[in-house]
Amino acid sequence: MPAQASGPVLRHVRVVVVGAGFSGIGAAIRLRQAGVRDVLLLEKGPQLGGTWRDNTYPGCACDVPSTLYSYSFTPDTAWSRLFAGQREIHAYLRTTAERHGLGRDVLRCGVGVLGARWDPAAGRWRLETSDGAYSAEVLVLATGPWHVPRRLDVPGIEGFDGPVLHTAEWDDGVELAGRRVTVVGSGASAVQVVPAIQSRAATVRLFQRTAQWVLPKPDLALPPALNRSLDRLPGARSAMRSGQYALQEGFGYAFRHPHLARVLEAGARAHLRLAVRDRRLRQALTPDYRLGCKRLLTSSTFYPALARPHVRLHPTAVTAVRGNEVIGADGTAAPTDVLITATGFRVGELPLSRSLYGPDGRSLHEAWGGEPKAYLGTSVSGFPNLFLLLGPNLLGGSTSAITVLEAQLAYLTAALARLDEGGHRALEVRPGVQAAYNAAVQEALDGTVYNSGGCTSYYFSPSGRNTFAWPWSTGHLVRRLSRFDPASYAWREPAATPSQTESPVPTRSERP
Ligand SMILES: Cc1cc2nc3c(=O)[nH]c(=O)nc-3n(C[C@H](O)[C@H](O)[C@H](O)COP(=O)(O)OP(=O)(O)OC[C@H]3O[C@@H](n4cnc5c(N)ncnc54)[C@H](O)[C@@H]3O)c2cc1C
Numbered sequence: 001m002p003a004q005a006s007g008p009v010l011r012h013v014r015v016v017v018v019g020a021g022f023s024g025i026g027a028a029i030r031l032r033q034a035g036v037r038d039v040l041l042l043e044k045g046p047q048l049g050g051t052w053r054d055n056t057y058p059g060c061a062c063d064v065p066s067t068l069y070s071y072s073f074t075p076d077t078a079w080s081r082l083f084a085g086q087r088e089i090h091a092y093l094r095t096t097a098e099r100h101g102l103g104r105d106v107l108r109c110g111v112g113v114l115g116a117r118w119d120p121a122a123g124r125w126r127l128e129t130s131d132g133a134y135s136a137e138v139l140v141l142a143t144g145p146w147h148v149p150r151r152l153d154v155p156g157i158e159g160f161d162g163p164v165l166h167t168a169e170w171d172d173g174v175e176l177a178g179r180r181v182t183v184v185g186s187g188a189s190a191v192q193v194v195p196a197i198q199s200r201a202a203t204v205r206l207f208q209r210t211a212q213w214v215l216p217k218p219d220l221a222l223p224p225a226l227n228r229s230l231d232r233l234p235g236a237r238s239a240m241r242s243g244q245y246a247l248q249e250g251f252g253y254a255f256r257h258p259h260l261a262r263v264l265e266a267g268a269r270a271h272l273r274l275a276v277r278d279r280r281l282r283q284a285l286t287p288d289y290r291l292g293c294k295r296l297l298t299s300s301t302f303y304p305a306l307a308r309p310h311v312r313l314h315p316t317a318v319t320a321v322r323g324n325e326v327i328g329a330d331g332t333a334a335p336t337d338v339l340i341t342a343t344g345f346r347v348g349e350l351p352l353s354r355s356l357y358g359p360d361g362r363s364l365h366e367a368w369g370g371e372p373k374a375y376l377g378t379s380v381s382g383f384p385n386l387f388l389l390l391g392p393n394l395l396g397g398s399t400s401a402i403t404v405l406e407a408q409l410a411y412l413t414a415a416l417a418r419l420d421e422g423g424h425r426a427l428e429v430r431p432g433v434q435a436a437y438n439a440a441v442q443e444a445l446d447g448t449v450y451n452s453g454g455c456t457s458y459y460f461s462p463s464g465r466n467t468f469a470w471p472w473s474t475g476h477l478v479r480r481l482s483r484f485d486p487a488s489y490a491w492r493e494p495a496a497t498p499s500q501t502e503s504p505v506p507t508r509s510e511r512p
Pocket residue numbers: 018019020021022023024042043044045048049050051052055060061062063064069111112113114142143144145146147189351352389390399400401402
């Protein structure tokens with residue numbers, strides 16, 4: 001990295017990427033491939049991996065086939081299963097980073113970004129990190145929508161008489177064998193963890209506030225011989241990827257045409273009927289909203305696990321914890337040795353939004369007013385040279401996040417190339433462009449199952465705006481992001497040579 005300063009240490013980098021999960025690693029690789037060599041990837045955790053470093057609970061795996069849930073620039077990866085598990089995906093990210101030369105000169109683990117502010121005079125971001133101050137021309141936030149755990153917040157939880165685990169903060173040291181385990185939550189993590197732990201525990205009780213639609217998961221092994229055959233057939237893996245993409249898009253099509261979701265509902269009901277003989281249990285597991293309204297789940301082991309005699313479903317919300325009992329809204333008192341909270345993430349809250357300040361001194365959080373908005377989920381009006389990865393209104397309930405991410409990375413590299421070509425200092429999406437785009441997104445969302453399916457979900461902000469979902473096809477999103485549109489942006493001219501001794505970025509309490 002160039003430029004060390006005397007006085008306050010201020011290291012300058014062309015592009016700082018925050019977070020080394022799928023998004024940050026992909027960004028660093030793609031930017032370097034596009035000729036942007038001065039990239040620094042800052043990761044607060046002890047190692048790279050994001051989601052796949054943190055979620056080590058038993059049964060954790062992807063639910064989009066791995067050939068699609070992986071970078072398109074690593075087509076030769078031999079996955080051991082159709083849906084790889086957490087360890088394999090984490091190892092894949094480590095190998096990919098190594099293979100693409102993301103050494104210590106690029107990737108710094110154990111460095112948390114605490115805040116950032118745009119310095120209009122210098123035309124740069126000033127960053128405060130746990131490793132001192134940095135400045136950057138371009139800031140890329142790859143902090144992940146599914147990163148900050150949502151806690152079970154009920155009276156008495158602090159006084160629980162035993163270990164409390166969140167699925168994203170698993171502790172292998174907690175003994176489950178022969179213990180009475182209670183799981184709270186019925187989303188994607190719960191349907192994976194319950195089948196994986198039930199054979200060890202003495203009893204498992206699952207508190208389900210809302211029933212979920214669950215389709216079978218064809219979790220097939222891909223043995224080495226099959227992988228060798230795929231290696232020998234040119235284009236075989238990419239054909240698999242295209243087939244999986246088309247299948248996922250089929251789900252997406254149904255989500256945009258909710259009457260078609262009924263067909264999938266019939267499949268999910270048949271799946272439930274085959275696995276669960278008890279009528280009352282089946283009723284308790286049958287959702288009362290349209291399939292796709294919440295994230296669609298897949299598992300072939302969840303329903304059979306619930307049908308086991310030592311596993312019990314409580315179709316009620318948890319209202320309190322009393323000593324070693326978990327209390328349900330229906331009066332259930334579940335004696336518990338180990339409490340597992342599969343309560344998901346604070347999806348709508350970008351981790352750094354409260355300590356990231358634009359030129360007018362407002363934080364991203366203040367600018368958003370509780371409703372995250374961006375242009376193409378990537379650029380935010382009032383925040384120059386800032387790029388969000390997997391930002392607002394980009395994902396659907398069916399797409400591989402990596403497909404969306406790679407389209408954004410193409411957009412990012414095109415934007416940076418344009419900055420260079422024009423000799424500009426900064427680009428900022430025009431407020432009118434962002435407003436018109438978001439109005440169109442919200443209008444189109446009205447017709448989707450996400451908005452009309454009769455459920456509440458993490459797709460919505462507390463004010464009731466869908467800030468998560470993309471209302472059109474993934475193909476349409478990829479096409480939109482493949483054309484960088486300079487006219488949508490205001491361009492700023494180069495500044496005088498910036499000083500190297502400005503004071504570091506203020507902390508939250510010091511901000512103006
Ligand atoms: C259990 C689970 C299964 C999933 N399965 C699928 C699937 O099958 N298909 C799919 O498409 N998606 C899936 N997802 C969604 C998944 O999160 C995304 O696909 C993808 O991994 C997100 O990558 P990311 O890099 O954007 O974010 P993350 O993986 O969350 O990485 C963000 C990184 O940023 C770091 N960070 C945050 N704040 C700071 C800071 N201030 N300073 C420095 N570093 C910071 C974090 O430590 C983290 O390493 C799943 C999510 C979970 C939780």
